[in-house]
Amino acid sequence: MPNILACTDGSIYATSVYNHTAWAAAKMSASVHVLHMLDPHHEDPVKADTSGSIGFGAKSALLSEIVELEAARAKIARKHGKVILEDATDQLRKAGVNDIQAEQKHGRVSDSIENYERDADLVVIGKRGNHADFATGHIGHNLERVVRGCHHPVLVASREFSNMNSFVLAYDGGASAQKAVEYAATNPLLKGMKCHLLSIGKGNAKLEKALDEAKQTLSNAGFEVSAEIRDGEPDQVIGEAVAQEHIDLLVMGAYGHSHIRHLIVGSTTTAMIRTVKIPVLLFR
């Protein structure tokens, strides 16, 4: 039985994450593993004591003070986490998922995703986390690290779930785009949806040929496919296409470049996730 890993933090994206998960679980007839990470906030200082004096036994006194305060905070966080997981199980069950496993772990999602996604076939995560509202327009550094750490496709949930009728597959002929095409053709997740293959650029014989082959693969798999090449900036072009065609899901390869290149030129993937208001299915 395939398994879906749903990462939640109880933020306003949580419900949407559960809905996307339920949708994917139904399509793939998969079990669901809900993961809630208890984020460590060790860098939060205990309390500001700027007296600059160290009394007798300052070291051990400070250590026990820190441990005590963090313990109190951790207990609250754990209780809160339990409520989140109960809510997750509840919502998923209502949405028709039966096989649910809910788990709490210490750490950050971005640090430890590799440990948990190993047994998963699909990872679902919210576009933004707990700080969604005051950081609007800013896609979490976290999200990128999660996606880079995953070997399986990642479904990035948008704020609201809407019915999944059609998807755009951003096709550049690269390895991860090819992976996306094969996944769409073989995996039940996208079955029954309308498919728009979209390539961006001036277009050349090689790309056209590859696009044609991809179209062939998908229509052989039973998809209703349209394919086109549009010129322009990727995030703009895809944004327009999504709006015009009332697309419900964007499928694309992700973070094809090294960290270093990313630092210099920025990432198309991040820009894309930020601009489109629909969920994104990412392949590495």
Added chain:
Amino acid sequence: MTKNSYFQEWFSNPRRDIIAGTVVALALIPESIAFAIIAGVDPKVALYASFCIAITIAFVGGRPGMISAATGAMALLIGSLVANHGVQYLLAATLLTGVLQILCGVFKLADLMRFVSKSVVTGFVNALAILYFITQVKEFQGQDWLMYAMVGGGLIIIYGLPRFTTAVPSPLICIIVLTTLAITLGLDSLKTVGEMGQLPSSLPNLFFPDVPLSWETFMIILPYAIPLTVVGLLESLMTAGILDDFTDTESDKNRECKGQGISNLVAGMFGGMAGCAMIGQSVINVKSGGRGRLSTAASGVVLLILILVLDDLVNQIPIAALVAVMLMVSFGTFNWSSIKGLRDNHRTSSIVMIATVVAVVFTHNLAIGVGIGVVLSALFFAYKVSRLLKISSALDVSHKGRTYTVSGQLFFVSADRFAEAFDFREVLDTVTIDVTHAHFWDLSAVGALDRVVLKFRREGTEVEIVGMNEASKTLVLKIATHDKPGAMDEAGGH
């Protein structure tokens, strides 16, 4: 334990880091000056060092939030170098220390820290505190009651003020009050910082120490650079461990070694003395809310700004104020719970701790103390493990043979006890030695087994050894004689 990215290590906590860094910088001024006095150099040598080291380590260190600067532990080692050869040789020794520390990092010697036991660490810290105390007591020599009154008043401010407010650094208030008093009351008999040597009046310059580049120079500075390297890394890695506990995060110890080395190289090139991490200041930093690299960098920058802006005022600070601050550092550094531990802990732990302290107090060299502590703990451990050896025996039903069952660790310490456990007067046909639960570690262990087997054979007893584990077997096959031809002839020769 969690990992943070380099960016997070810098900017996860900027406001509090800057505040904490400022508090630390205010405490660094009196400390650096006091350490310069201990080392016998101009205060500027220590202040430049503190500035350079704090800024550099903020970038290249392995432990965010740790404060490094000119330290007392290092200052104590270099007094005689400065006195005999001058400050230029100190700078050269600082550079060499930097190189050696980088090498330690490259060869991952930080992993050796595991051989430094908790008792040795406690001894190190206590010895450091005692040395601080002794050096400060020396400042009272030849002074009148005024000095005592000033220091006493300073200590009251330092320890009393935090009871009313923790918003302002009490050591700073102590310095301000005592300096104001000294100036307004015209207490000229009190020594001031200005009399102790030159303070910085400009940004540090880059230059190479003015020493001949010769083998002779190298041999002068090497005996200082080695203990500087060891003490600097020890105190830094200990402090890093303390901060790891405080913040529940990991740090890269080998990177810290390299970082300390690079910082000392920079310090040496800008006319500063060698330094390392500071336990007391790092505690103050965490207590004030500092967690990130920014706090370390801020401490360095604020230190330099203050020292350049306050130049003339710093000159007028009475030594009594510095002594009060340093006494606080001494009391804060000492591990007071270790005194209670003397009663409760195992005796060997206490002996190791006290031996470390005594060795340091006599030699003023923390490296020697730690060396003695490590050797002692190793010896105690070897002794304890040797006591785990147990040998029992049972006579066979036929009364013609005996089975000896050996369990435990066989090595040079336990080899004699092993040999003594056998009864060679008993008349037996066969002896079985069951070593299933024993491990042979070295030549002495195999030699002891050899002696036992051959002795039995000379009495005409057949010996069988059963249950030897693979590792022991390899060793025995390689060096034992009892299983090789001609063993009997040789046995007589022993």
